[in-house]
Amino acid sequence: MDPITFLTQILAPALWKGLIVTVALVVLTAPFGLLLGTGLALGRQYGGRALSTACSGYIVFFKGCPLLLLLFILYFGLPSLGLTLPAFTAAVIGFILCNAAYNSEYIQGAVASIKDGQMTAAQALGMTRAQAIKSIILPQAMRRAIPGLSNEFIYLIKYSSLAYMITVVELTGAAKIAATRYFMFNESFFAVGIVYLALVTLTTYAVGRLEQRVAIPGMGVKT
Amino acid sequence: MTGEYILRVEDIHKKFNDREILRGISFNVKKGATIVFIGPSGTGKSTLLRCINQLTEPDRGKVFLDDEEITGCGSRISGYRQRIGMVFQNFNLFDHLTAVENVEIAPIKVRKMKKEEAHAKAMEELHRVGMADWAHHYPAELSGGQAQRVSIARCLAMDPEVILFDEPTSALDPELTREVLEVMKDLARSGMTMLVVSHEMGFARSVATEIIFMEGGRIVEQGSPLEIMNNPKHPRTREFLGRIEHT
Numbered sequence: 001m002d003p004i005t006f007l008t009q010i011l012a013p014a015l016w017k018g019l020i021v022t023v024a025l026v027v028l029t030a031p032f033g034l035l036l037g038t039g040l041a042l043g044r045q046y047g048g049r050a051l052s053t054a055c056s057g058y059i060v061f062f063k064g065c066p067l068l069l070l071l072f073i074l075y076f077g078l079p080s081l082g083l084t085l086p087a088f089t090a091a092v093i094g095f096i097l098c099n100a101a102y103n104s105e106y107i108q109g110a111v112a113s114i115k116d117g118q119m120t121a122a123q124a125l126g127m128t129r130a131q132a133i134k135s136i137i138l139p140q141a142m143r144r145a146i147p148g149l150s151n152e153f154i155y156l157i158k159y160s161s162l163a164y165m166i167t168v169v170e171l172t173g174a175a176k177i178a179a180t181r182y183f184m185f186n187e188s189f190f191a192v193g194i195v196y197l198a199l200v201t202l203t204t205y206a207v208g209r210l211e212q213r214v215a216i217p218g219m220g221v222k223t
Numbered sequence: 224m225t226g227e228y229i230l231r232v233e234d235i236h237k238k239f240n241d242r243e244i245l246r247g248i249s250f251n252v253k254k255g256a257t258i259v260f261i262g263p264s265g266t267g268k269s270t271l272l273r274c275i276n277q278l279t280e281p282d283r284g285k286v287f288l289d290d291e292e293i294t295g296c297g298s299r300i301s302g303y304r305q306r307i308g309m310v311f312q313n314f315n316l317f318d319h320l321t322a323v324e325n326v327e328i329a330p331i332k333v334r335k336m337k338k339e340e341a342h343a344k345a346m347e348e349l350h351r352v353g354m355a356d357w358a359h360h361y362p363a364e365l366s367g368g369q370a371q372r373v374s375i376a377r378c379l380a381m382d383p384e385v386i387l388f389d390e391p392t393s394a395l396d397p398e399l400t401r402e403v404l405e406v407m408k409d410l411a412r413s414g415m416t417m418l419v420v421s422h423e424m425g426f427a428r429s430v431a432t433e434i435i436f437m438e439g440g441r442i443v444e445q446g447s448p449l450e451i452m453n454n455p456k457h458p459r460t461r462e463f464l465g466r467i468e469h470t
Contacts, residue, residue: 120278121315121374125329125381126305128298135332140319216319218363 003187011178011191018174019195025088025160025170029095030153036096037103042133044104045111055104062101068162070094075166091163099156106148110141143214150207157199171195226290229254229416230385235274235284237267237440244270245281246440252385257417259427259448262437263463268420269312271437272387275418276300276307289384305333308378308386312393314370316362322373323349323358326380334381341380348376352406368399372406379410386410388419422467428452436460 001010043055062070074090085093114137122132164173171192179188230252237245244267252258260268273279275286277293277300285294293303316325326345330336336344349355352372362370371391378386388407392400404426411417411430421427427434427448434451436444436459444457455461 115315117311117313117315118317121309121311121317122329123301124276124278124304124309124311125377126301126333127329128301131332135328136317136319140317143319216363217361219318219361 001182001184003184006178006182006184006187007191010182011175011184011188014174014178015171015192015195018169018171018192021088021163021168021170021174022157022160022199025091025095025163025168026153026157028092029099029156029160032096033099033103033152033156034149036100038107038138040100040104041107041111044108046129046133059101059104062097063105065098067094067098067159068165070098071162071166087163087167090166091160091168095156095160095163098159099152102152102155103149106145106152107141109148110143110145111137113144114140143211143216146207146211146214150203153207154200154203157203158196228252228287229289230275230418231285231287231290232271232275233285233287235271235281235286237270237274237279237281244440245274248284248437248440248442250435250442250445252416252418253432254384254416255414256432257411257419257430258433258435259431260418260420260435260437261422261424261427261463261467262443266437267440268437269389272309272389272418272420275387276304276309278309301333305329305381306384308381308383310371310374310378310386310388310391312390314362314367314374314394316365316370316374316377318362321359321361322354322365322376325362325373326377329377330380344380345376348379349373351379351409352376353402366399367395368402371395371399371403375403375406375410385416385418388417388421390420392421392423424452424464424467436463438463 040055040058043051044059047055071091071094074085074094075087078085118136118140119132122136123129127135160170161172163170164176169177175188175192179185228251232251233249235245235248236243248271250258260271262268270279274281281294285292287293288303288306293300296303317328320328323342323345326348327338327341330341330344331338346355346358349358352375354369354372354376357365357369357373362373365373391407392403395403400423404423407417407419407426408430431448433445434448435442436451436457438459444451444455444460451460452464455464
């Protein structure tokens with residue numbers, strides 16, 4: 001088969017399907033990863049000793065556990081304990097657990113960087129600690145965490161390819177199947193590389209726009 | 224005896240690690256009074272203010288607001304803090320909010336006021352401190368004096384019964400100090416009860432109903448501005464006043 005026919009007739013439709021799965025993995029993971037990461041960061045920063053230790057333990061565990069191993073445990077290991085997850089679900093859960101651990105580090109760093117006076121002033125006005133965290137601390141900290149969180153989001157796009165190892169045919173998996181079947185490795189992986197590059201470039205652009213949009217005038221955030 | 228005071232502070236003690244910062248402070252504040260606290264740095268004046276609204280929990284002693292004890296009141300403290308405003312040396316405006324949002328956020332979040340009503344109230348208070356034209360600017364776009372006036376407006380929007388000023392002009396140059404002091408003088412004249420930690424002796428002379436000189440965590444001397452400034456009884460007060468007059 002000539003390369004042009006392969007790319008247009010075989011690879012492109014396969015990558016399109018794979019892209020949809022990759023985007024679904026990322027879109028389902030990111031919000032929950034952010035939410036859980038925020039909870040872990042706040043638990044560590046403001047929780048009592050027990051909660052703070054539990055959050056730290058979670059983070060150490062999931063940062064230390066190779067993601068592939070985690071996916072294997074969720075997909076291949078849990079059925080022996082009587083819990084069988086569909087491959088896609090196992091992948092999303094694994095990504096959320098891992099993504100949240102890294103997100104929490106960026107968020108906690110950002111929360112810790114907010115001057116104590118902000119919390120003090122909020123409490124002096126009669127806000128409870130929870131109100132102050134929600135209305136004063138997090139809106140500022142999240143702005144500061146955007147660069148770190150966006151890096152993590154880009155990693156997520158790329159490590160979503162590990163889902164293929166537990167049979168989820170996403171972008172890399174689709175390319176691998178087409179490459180193997182038609183013995184067109186260079187064409188397949190070069191093409192899929194371009195798709196990832198496009199996804200990451202798009203994300204970088206979107207994050208830049210977001211940073212500009214939420215920038216606080218006079219605070220020296222580059223515009 | 225008790226009913227005539229809006230705020231009573233009884234025998235407040237506070238230690239940080241092994242260092243005793245406050246060693247039994249007691250005083251009473253009448254409604255509409257302006258009390259100015261003076262004294263050397265590190266003598267516990269700011270800690271005392273923070274003990275009053277419980278931002279710092281005193282080790283011992285009691286604070287009463289309108290005869291209700293606020294020390295050790297647990298989660299009810301948020302309610303009392305709404306009635307005791309505080310203005311900080313470093314303004315502590317919320318960096319991500321405009322001036323008007325800074326002023327309206329507590330009425331909205333804490334007092335559950337409707338947004339339009341809170342906005343109108345915020346604009347009214349900004350107008351009162353001469354900052355209405357800067358309502359939509361962010362803290363980083365304001366001068367120190369402007370930021371401090373916004374922080375006073377933020378405080379006023381909660382309709383406090385007492386305002387604590389913790390060195391409100393220490394971070395400002397003389398020009399900006401004047402604009403903040405003018406606002407504070409207007410407030411004092413309007414009958415607001417104010418506790419002010421400051422070394423602005425001109426302000427103390429013209430506005431204070433009482434000056435309290437503190438040193439080493441204790442009240443050394445207290446009295447009217449005339450008594451303290453013209454005829455201090457304690458040698459340490461004389462020495463301190465002599466020193467700040469020459470700076």
